[in-house]
Amino acid sequence: MGGFKFSLLNEFTNEGSRADHVDILEELRMIQALTQQRYKALQYLFASPIVEKRLEVLKEIQKEHDDLKAKFFEERAALEAKYQLLYQPLYTKGVPYFWLVALQNNDEIADEITERDEDALKYLKDIKYTRTTEPQGFKLEFFFDSNPYFSNTILTKTYHMVDEDEFIMEKAIGTEIEWLPGKSLTEKKDPNTAKQTIETEKFDSFFNFFNSLEIPKDGMGVDEEADEELQNEMEHDYDIGLEI
Template sequence: MSENAANNNKDQLDMADLASNLPAAAAALSPEDRAGLVNALKNKLQNLAGQHSDILESLSPNVRKRVDALRDLQSQHDELEAKFFEERAALEAKYQKLYEPLYSKRYEIVNGVVEVEGVTNETAKEGGQEQAPEEKGVPNFWLTAMKCHEVLADEITERDEGALKYLKDIKWARIDNPKGFKLEFFFDTNPYFKNTVLTKTYHMIDEDE
């Protein structure tokens, strides 16, 4: 490959890495808004590609060599970053398995399947009359948790509250192909819908789409 051809290849903008380099504020956008932002930036950068080449050609040979060295450093950085994401995914998978027993125990306590140490099952008496036994588990656990969440609280309507009182558990699972994750909501029998499990699936947006 000639030196000019090599330089031309280096002059091409790496569009595949665009989304991963978005600032933290952009990462907080919804998937739809982020996809729109990525596409807008792609179009803008593609329009500037010609100008980008003109700037490089205007540099002196020595400065261009320094720029090429900086690009090589960036390539090495990108390789390390790819390894980081690979190792992070493996680490997340490892700890997800370690979390599972804790989630199972939480389910049992919340839904009254097991009792925690120190809780008595004696029926309280008041005025010589037996009172109704105390509810098992933690009533309205998930509804309360969601209403205390700063993001979810504003999204829960009065109708949602009625259904969420029957929510028994929430499970998260990673999806590899296509990449993403799913949330499974497990409900007790209720007057709002017949399904006992509702599933919401999220797919990661490909930067090239």
């Protein structure tokens, strides 16, 4: 704390009595003394073991709050899963091909389903949603009866989120579908004997949803058009996942 500069008194005007100047000087000294006392009091307060103890208690309360919040989300996810199983018989009771009908009744998902997909989706008997914490995100599981198209009984799509609140997706990992010979709904491979190669023809299909998507490990490249196409594809895929 800087002391009062007595040279400043020279700037006072000659008006008024010497007693007035003495009173002003005395008041300034009192203000300086009070300021120093308050400064020392604050130093003592923040160095006080009592204050440090209270801060530790507050930190502990915050930790307990965070632990309870995490437990709440964990138990809520378990409760949602439990009641999803209880609701399931009500959804499918008396409705032939329930999940095919349900998916087709959603405008955004219906656009992904082709006529060729419909018969395969008649074997879909359940869809299960699960929140995940490691990694953060969610998983969709599609349960199928035995069918003439593929040997998998469960197809999954797992979304890894960078920030779930901001809907920022890192990647989406899908199941590789084990198509039975000649039954693939997503592509057709024909051998080209002249070129001694196999030509692949891609098809639009709902089952393309199970393809994996992720941002390359080295980040986006220099091809802005390709980067934008990948970004749009990931956003569309995520929107479909949310709709389901």
